[in-house]
Amino acid sequence: MIYLIDHEDSFTYNLAHLLDDIEPTFVSNYYEINKEKLEKSSTIVLSPGPGEPKNYPQTTKIYKQYKAKKKILGICLGFQQIVFSEGAKIVQQKNILHGYQSLIKIVNNKSIFKKNSEFLGGRYHSLKMAEPFLSKSMSITMRCKKTNVAMAVEDDINKVYGFQFHPDSFLTPNGKYLIKKVISR
Amino acid sequence: MLNNNEYLNRLYQSDKPLIIYKNDKGFDVYTDFSKKFLINKKNIKNFLNSQTKKKQSNSKNLNCYIGFFGYKLLCENIGIKLPKQKTNNFYTGLFYQPLTKISIRKKISIQSIKPNFRNIKINKKNYELLDKKFNLNLTLQQYSKLFKNFSKNIKQGKTYQIKIAQNYSKKGTINAIDLFWKLMRMNESPESFLIRDKNFNIISCSPETLILKKNNLIKTKPIAGTLRKTKNTNQKKALTFFRKNEKETKEHNMIVDMERNDLAKICKTGSVKIEKLKKVEEYRDLFHYVTTIKGLLKNKITNHEIISSLMPGGSVIGCPKISTIQLLNKKEKYDRNIYTGSFGIIHANGDMRFNIMIRTLLNFKNKIDLSVASGVILGSTAKKEYNENYIKAKSLLELFN
Numbered sequence: 001m002i003y004l005i006d007h008e009d010s011f012t013y014n015l016a017h018l019l020d021d022i023e024p025t026f027v028s029n030y031y032e033i034n035k036e037k038l039e040k041s042s043t044i045v046l047s048p049g050p051g052e053p054k055n056y057p058q059t060t061k062i063y064k065q066y067k068a069k070k071k072i073l074g075i076c077l078g079f080q081q082i083v084f085s086e087g088a089k090i091v092q093q094k095n096i097l098h099g100y101q102s103l104i105k106i107v108n109n110k111s112i113f114k115k116n117s118e119f120l121g122g123r124y125h126s127l128k129m130a131e132p133f134l135s136k137s138m139s140i141t142m143r144c145k146k147t148n149v150a151m152a153v154e155d156d157i158n159k160v161y162g163f164q165f166h167p168d169s170f171l172t173p174n175g176k177y178l179i180k181k182v183i184s185r
Numbered sequence: 186m187l188n189n190n191e192y193l194n195r196l197y198q199s200d201k202p203l204i205i206y207k208n209d210k211g212f213d214v215y216t217d218f219s220k221k222f223l224i225n226k227k228n229i230k231n232f233l234n235s236q237t238k239k240k241q242s243n244s245k246n247l248n249c250y251i252g253f254f255g256y257k258l259l260c261e262n263i264g265i266k267l268p269k270q271k272t273n274n275f276y277t278g279l280f281y282q283p284l285t286k287i288s289i290r291k292k293i294s295i296q297s298i299k300p301n302f303r304n305i306k307i308n309k310k311n312y313e314l315l316d317k318k319f320n321l322n323l324t325l326q327q328y329s330k331l332f333k334n335f336s337k338n339i340k341q342g343k344t345y346q347i348k349i350a351q352n353y354s355k356k357g358t359i360n361a362i363d364l365f366w367k368l369m370r371m372n373e374s375p376e377s378f379l380i381r382d383k384n385f386n387i388i389s390c391s392p393e394t395l396i397l398k399k400n401n402l403i404k405t406k407p408i409a410g411t412l413r414k415t416k417n418t419n420q421k422k423a424l425t426f427f428r429k430n431e432k433e434t435k436e437h438n439m440i441v442d443m444e445r446n447d448l449a450k451i452c453k454t455g456s457v458k459i460e461k462l463k464k465v466e467e468y469r470d471l472f473h474y475v476t477t478i479k480g481l482l483k484n485k486i487t488n489h490e491i492i493s494s495l496m497p498g499g500s501v502i503g504c505p506k507i508s509t510i511q512l513l514n515k516k517e518k519y520d521r522n523i524y525t526g527s528f529g530i531i532h533a534n535g536d537m538r539f540n541i542m543i544r545t546l547l548n549f550k551n552k553i554d555l556s557v558a559s560g561v562i563l564g565s566t567a568k569k570e571y572n573e574n575y576i577k578a579k580s581l582l583e584l585f586n
Contacts, residue, residue: 013449051343098562100435
């Protein structure tokens with residue numbers, strides 16, 4: 001079972017549909033975490049949402065508690081929550097990209113996806129991860145082709161994956177494929 | 186005995202409560218209301234899941250409730266409390282069950298379960314407009330201040346897009362029937378309606394369909410993107426404009442993903458699909474950018490769950506819904522009242538149709554009120570959005586010229 005934590009976003013259920021098509025998915029509001037179900041789940045997914053990681057301390061706690069014990073996937077705010085928990089700073093980016101479609105490139109051979117391939121991704125974020133990102137186990141694996149802003153981090157050993165863009169958006173035509181590959185790891 | 190045309194004319198000239206509702210074939214007029222339900226946050230669930238299922242006759246067309254949910258009720262229904270705002274204490278929600286339905290197509294046909302329904306008295310009423318001009322509740326300066334504040338919230342990621350509402354008002358009473366048909370000649374929109382009751386009138390040329398539910402198929406048609414009409418614009422040019430315009434495209438994309446989400450919450454996994462992406466619809470003063478999204482409802486989903494997932498409609502608030510409503514509530518001093526609520530019909534078999542109450546005018550307590558909103562999105566300017574609001578209000582304001 002996949003446990004999807006909803007940070008009260010208006011895109012969470014698009015993600016839930018992608019996930020539920022692969023494995024039964026339980027969605028709960030951030031403020032109403034079902035600890036028993038969370039414990040039973042095989043994968044924890046952190047949803048997009050408004051604000052920044054420090055507004056959601058419970059998610060940071062859950063991330064630290066289950067890292068390396070369960071597969072963890074974070075989308076947008078969820079991505080930022082992962083890197084924030086790993087010590088990265090979250091800062092405002094120059095261009096605010098809400099409803100924007102960018103060309104995204106896979107830049108690292110540590111990715112579970114093929115290096116140098118490119119795809120279109122939908123973006124909804126005003127904040128980004130500050131670089132350099134110093135993590136021993138986690139690598140930046142995708143970037144915006146135009147601006148070089150980090151679009152994904154992966155740690156295939158501990159099974160942690162984060163996407164700054166939205167695979168759940170209709171602006172990401174290959175979104176389902178990306179999610180399927182992560183869940184099947 | 187009066188023929189159908191004579192009867193309808195007499196009905197218009199009476200003071201009987203009635204509703205006129207446009208559909209894709211013509212107009213339906215409902216009257217002789219047997220029940221009138223005031224809806225509040227306590228009874229909304231029971232009303233939708235139980236009361237609306239009760240049948241009053243064997244006539245399928247008369248087993249229905251028609252009416253509206255106000256904005257405040259819809260917020261409370263999803264657990265959002267509104268702060269104290271200026272209010273005129275209008276109904277939070279109101280639905281009517283009709284005994285008579287008149288269908289205006291090429292010919293007029295009538296269905297009624299009320300004995301002697303054709304017996305009606307004409308009632309001549311005086312109408313007067315007290316103010317000449319409409320008063321606007323926000324000046325450009327005040328609007329710009331809000332715009333700046335919300336732009337900051339967008340940069341901080343608290344909201345991705347937010348719609349500021351403006352209110353036009355003036356004193357007076359209207360002849361709702363005359364104004365409604367005048368409006369239909371000027372600007373017939375797919376979700377137009379009228380409610381005439383003893384103590385208030387609502388007339389609307391709403392273009393936006395929020396819910397179209399038939400059996401387990403549900404559709405929504407969000408609008409995001411407005412272009413003012415000039416001599417040189419046409420549908421094709423409007424499409425090119427929307428496609429090239431980054432602000433309109435981004436705004437539209439966001440609403441499409443948000444409405445996909447609101448449908449996904451109540452639909453079978455994988456069934457939510459975009460049926461028509463980014464089409465241009467033409468109206469009297471403007472062009473709109475519209476997308477149609479559909480899905481198949483999960484088994485056992487109730488009408489209350491559907492309403493709770495889709496209302497208040499996302500395209501008139503911003504995104505994400507909950508945090509954006511909370512930001513709006515802190516800054517909008519004026520109660521939105523019926524504006525951005527929903528008007529529609531619920532059939533006893535569970536089918537529903539609802540719009541979003543935009544381009545809608547309320548006449549209550551000797552006051553004529555109408556609101557419009559446009560989106561704060563980075564890349565736009567306060568002045569541009571302020572002007573866009575005027576274009577949206579124009580066809581209703583000009584009714585009084």
